[in-house]
Amino acid sequence: MHTATVVGAGPNGLVAAIDLARRGLGVTVLEAADAPGGGLRAAEPLVEGVAHDAFAAVLPLAVASPGLRRLRLERHGLRFAWPEVQLAHPLAHGEAAVLHRGVGRTAAGLGRDAGAWGRLFTRHVRAVDRLLPDLLGRPGHAPTDALEMARFGLHALSPAALMWTRFRGDRARALFAGIAAHAGGRLDRPGSAVAAMMLGMVGQSTGWPVAVGGTRALADALVAELAAVGGRIELNRRVTTLDDVGEPDLLLLDLAPGHAAELLGGRQPLRRAVPHRRFRHxxxxxxxxxxxxxxxxxxxxxxxxxxxxxxxxxxxxxxxxxxxxxxxxxxxxxxxxxxxxxxxxxxxxxxxxxxxxxxxxxxxxxxxxxxxxxxxxxxxxxxxxxxxxxxxxxxxxxxxxxxNANLVGGDIAGGAVDLRQLLARPHAGPNPYDTGVPGVWLCSASTSPGGGVHGMCGVNAAAVALRGLRAGRRFRP
Ligand SMILES: Cc1cc2nc3c(=O)[nH]c(=O)nc-3n(C[C@H](O)[C@H](O)[C@H](O)COP(=O)(O)OP(=O)(O)OC[C@H]3O[C@@H](n4cnc5c(N)ncnc54)[C@H](O)[C@@H]3O)c2cc1C
The missing domain is CATH 3.30.70 (Alpha-Beta Plaits)
Incomplete structure (x- = not known):
């Protein structure tokens, strides 16, 4: 039996582990913290009986993610719940811009910008089921709907500040800017509209729900699924050297690229070590x-x-x-x-x-x-x-x-989201999961498709790791 070690039990690490175990590998996940889930963990209560999410709270991409949907985690008790209003953006005089499920409902609240909002989002929301697998899938594949993808890409790769000039009122402009700001950073740079387009599209289709019982319920369901397919997790296992990972055939790293480069030491070729060490948070x-x-x-x-x-x-x-x-x-x-x-x-x-x-x-x-x-x-x-x-x-x-060591300097997106790191995350080329060391693959949010709870970095990395294994690319401790 082939074996795999996954370092880090965030959503990407857990989903990668599940996919590898489903393909018959003996999988062990090593997690530094005393609880699994990474960004899905719960925080200690401040008052008994009041539940706080330690990190991620609102899970639009988890509900929309093809990689999580196919796991049917409801079998392990996972349920999502939707608020009546997905998002409100208060402005002066008690006014607020509001995002609803449904472009028509959202647009109806945006006054004279209703038409422009509808023109921007209606097509994308209608095409969301075709767009998402390509947007979240492995780079370098021909998209299912090339025309729709090109339209979406044109919008997402634009500066947010350019995109909101199509709106005349404060409400639509602020609503768009606030969603764009999820990515963090300058909103006048190319690529800064990506979060507004992605989360705006998903918010107006499947919504911005939470997990019933806390985001940790998603971690619990992933851990239950991993156990069901024969994988296991060891907690309180911070990996600091390659001696800590055993002798697996595959090593997947749910880590920041700089930390992965440190772990791999001199084994990485420069074409990978340099961009990984220089990866910007x-x-x-x-x-x-x-x-x-x-x-x-x-x-x-x-x-x-x-x-x-x-x-x-x-x-x-x-x-x-x-x-x-x-x-x-x-x-x-x-x-x-x-x-x-x-x-x-x-x-x-x-x-x-x-x-x-x-x-x-x-x-x-x-x-x-x-x-x-x-x-x-x-x-x-x-x-x-x-x-x-x-x-x-x-x-x-x-x-x-x-x-969580992946949150370098408090960066919650797994790395700066700008045009360069959207297209080359964490390095240029068709395989962003490749560390350059045979059998060792990156699977964190610092790889494509980036931050957020969707598990797709893990899905994609596991797929290339399995393909590599079939081609004889094994980790040699
Ligand atoms: C405050 C905050 C709020 C957020 N809000 C949202 C939100 O509302 N919605 C949303 O979709 N996303 C949100 N996110 C982002 C989301 O949590 C991340 O994008 C997602 O968790 C990334 O998953 P990951 O598997 O790549 O890494 P992580 O979830 O960060 O998991 C990495 C894991 O690796 C472990 N690890 C690191 N180094 C080592 C080591 N050397 N040895 C062993 N284990 C190690 C860490 O302990 C951690 O458990 C938020 C993040 C933060 C911090």
Whole structure:
């Protein structure tokens, strides 16, 4: 029997492990933390009975991912729940731009930009089932629907700030900019529209749901599936040298490229070692978990029903804050993402105590405290919220990285998302999973198709690893 070791039990590592085990390999996953899941883990409760997601909270790509759908994880108890409103973006005077499932419903709330919004998204949303397998699949394949893919690519690879010039009102522009800002970084650069196009398309088709019971339920389901196909996980196993990985035929690394390069030492050829060591990480995140008594007093009515809320003002204000972060300066008003998981999944709350999940974009490695900046944005959109906070926990970039070494400098996207690293992630060429060392493959979010909970980096890496194994490319310890 062939064997494989997977280093890192994030969603990509777990899905890769499942695929390898399904093909009959004996698979062991080595995970540094004391719990599996990477970005899917739960955080310690601040108040008993109130559940917090440590990292990922809102899972549009998990629901849409062809790689996760085919695993039928509902067999292991996984369920998703949708809020009434997918996303609200409060603006001045109690107004909010709102993303709904359905382009028509979203457009209807955008006033004079309804037509332009519809023209941008209707085709893509109609084609989503054809587009997603190609967008998330291995690079270098002829797309199923080349014309639709070309249209989508043209939009996604444009600067976000250019894309929103097609809208005249603040609402559509801010809605687009806020979704684009998920990728983190400058919004006037080519490629910066990618998150808006991808998450906007998916949000208006399958929505922005949460996992019932917490994002960790997805990790639990993946672990159950891995066990069902004969794989196993060893926790508290930080891999620091190749001696730690045993003697497998395949070695898959759910790691940042720089860490993978360190692990592989001098074995990597320069054409891989150099881009992996020089791989650029993106801006950081500063996370704030709150326990709120009663509901958040949002001024905008739509935000009271929204699973996700974007704070940061107009498109121009968000772009300015993101540019500051990218330049290494902490903005006075950072872009803040808020999730209210309990609205879709009341099991997260205890009585009238609810978890509120928020993070601000900050410069990579930011060592300051962004708590007040986040509370300031919350207070602006929900006056009086401070009086309802019963517990709080701040987690800055260094603490995020300490909890998960892949979050380099607090970068939650697995690497800067710009045109270069969209097209060459983490190096140029048709096989982004190749480390240059026979039998050793990268499978983290630093490879194509990038960050987010979808497991497709793992699916793609496992497929090329198996193909390599058939061609005799085995790891030689
Ligand atoms: C604060 C935050 C919020 C986020 N919000 C969302 C969201 O709402 N929706 C969404 O889709 N995505 C979100 N993300 C991003 C998402 O979590 C990641 O894109 C995704 O988890 C990447 O999966 P991965 O398998 O590549 O790596 P990870 O999930 O990062 O897992 C990597 C694993 O490898 C382990 N590891 C690292 N080094 C070693 C080593 N040397 N030895 C052994 N194990 C090691 C780590 O402990 C970790 O468990 C968020 C991320 C963060 C941090």
């Amino acid at each position: 993106g801006i950081g995140a500063f996370k704030l978990d709150l326990v709120i008594e009663g509901e958040v007093p949002w001024t905008a009515a739509a935000a009271r029903r929204a699973g996700t809320v974007h704070l940061g003002g107009t498109a121009e204000e968000i772009a300015a804050a993101e540019a500051e972060c990218a330049a290494g300066r902490m903005p006075a008003r950072p872009f803040v993402l808020v999730a209210q998981q309990h609205l879709a999944d009341p099991s997260r709350s205890r009585g009238d105590l609810h978890p509120l999940w928020a993070y601000a974009h900050v410069p990579n490695g930011y060592a300051g405290d962004a708590t007040e900046a986040i509370l300031g944005e919350l207070e602006r959109a929900a006056p009086g919220i401070r009086g309802r906070i019963t517990a709080a926990r701040a987690t800055g970039p260094a603490a995020l990285e300490a909890a």
